[in-house]
Amino acid sequence: QSVLTQPPSASGTPGQRVTLSCSGSSSNIGRDNVNWYQQLPGTAPKLLIYTNNQRPSGVPDRFSGSKSGTSASLAISGLQSEDEADYYCAAWDGTLNGWVFGGGTKLTVL
Amino acid sequence: QVQLQQSGPGLVKPSQTLSLTCAISGDSVSSNSAAWNWIRQSPSRGLEWLGRTYYRSKWYSVYAAFVKSRIIINPDTSKNQFSLQLKSVTPEDTAVYYCARGPAVLDPWGQGILVTVSS
Numbered sequence: 073q074s075v076l077t078q079p080p081s082a083s084g085t086p087g088q089r090v091t092l093s094c095s096g097s098s099s100n101i102g103r104d105n106v107n108w109y110q111q112l113p114g115t116a117p118k119l120l121i122y123t124n125n126q127r128p129s130g131v132p133d134r135f136s137g138s139k140s141g142t143s144a145s146l147a148i149s150g151l152q153s154e155d156e157a158d159y160y161c162a163a164w165d166g167t168l169n170g171w172v173f174g175g176g177t178k179l180t181v182l
Numbered sequence: 183q184v185q186l187q188q189s190g191p192g193l194v195k196p197s198q199t200l201s202l203t204c205a206i207s208g209d210s211v212s213s214n215s216a217a218w219n220w221i222r223q224s225p226s227r228g229l230e231w232l233g234r235t236y237y238r239s240k241w242y243s244v245y246a247a248f249v250k251s252r253i254i255i256n257p258d259t260s261k262n263q264f265s266l267q268l269k270s271v272t273p274e275d276t277a278v279y280y281c282a283r284g285p286a287v288l289d290p291w292g293q294g295i296l297v298t299v300s301s
Contacts, residue, residue: 074228107287116280116291117229123287160229162288170246171219171231171288 075100075172076161083180089149092177094161096142100172104164106144108137111158111176120159121146148179156181184208186281186292193298194275200268200299203258204281204292211257211264212237217285218264220255223294224277234284235264271299 077095084090094106106124109117119128121137124144136147144163148155161174190202202220209216217236223229233245235255243255254267268275276299282288 105286107289116294118291119287119289122289128289162229168247169244170233171221171284173229173231175228 074175076174078174078177081178083182084151085182086151088151092146092159094144094174099167100163100165102142103166106139107162108146109160153181184290188292188295194271195301196272200271202266202279203263205263211262212259216283219282219284220266221280222277273299275299
């Protein structure tokens with residue numbers, strides 16, 4: 073199983089705010105930054121949030137990230153149908169000396 | 183704008199070597215501030231980082247422990263690209279393989295190539 077822990081699924085209705093969680097340990101999230109990716113079916117992961125809470129150019133401000141201790145969260149406000157996708161967290165692991173990922177959360181917009 | 187374009191076969195026989203290439207545009211494989219990664223994704227194992235190569239006055243390659251005995255990631259400065267070789271593949275190596283630029287953030291990613299290991 074994945075080193076970082078994410079709930080396998082989440083859902084919300086249009087306009088709602090949803091929060092996705094990512095849990096790690098002192099060797100990854102606890103000591104390094106967290107990045108979040110959005111993956112649409114059949115496409116490569118797209119960077120959504122980097123360095124815990126920074127948005128790349130072009131990413132709507134409806135997406136926000138936070139980190140506390142060994143956990144991180146991705147919040148999506150004003151949920152839209154186009155937000156239906158898989159979301160992954162990632163962090164560098166200092167013990168494994170490599171990138172580790174969460175198992176992904178499949179977000180459904182009802 | 184950095185772009186990564188992957189190429190390579192989509193079918194590899196068991197026990198053979200999987201070989202993929204990632205061509206870089208908008209950056210240099212020899213950059214002193216970048217690192218060039220390979221990651222794979224399968225339904226059963228999720229996203230797995232395989233390793234990276236980077237240049238800091240000399241070339242370094244770092245590999246994930248679970249593939250360290252079977253993997254080689256090499257830069258090709260003449261073509262501004264880098265490659266992945268995974269030896270002695272089994273059906274467990276069937277996955278979508280991605281390349282990505284680092285080091286602090288994996289971005290951008292290549293388009294991905296589905297590699298199936300089957301006879």
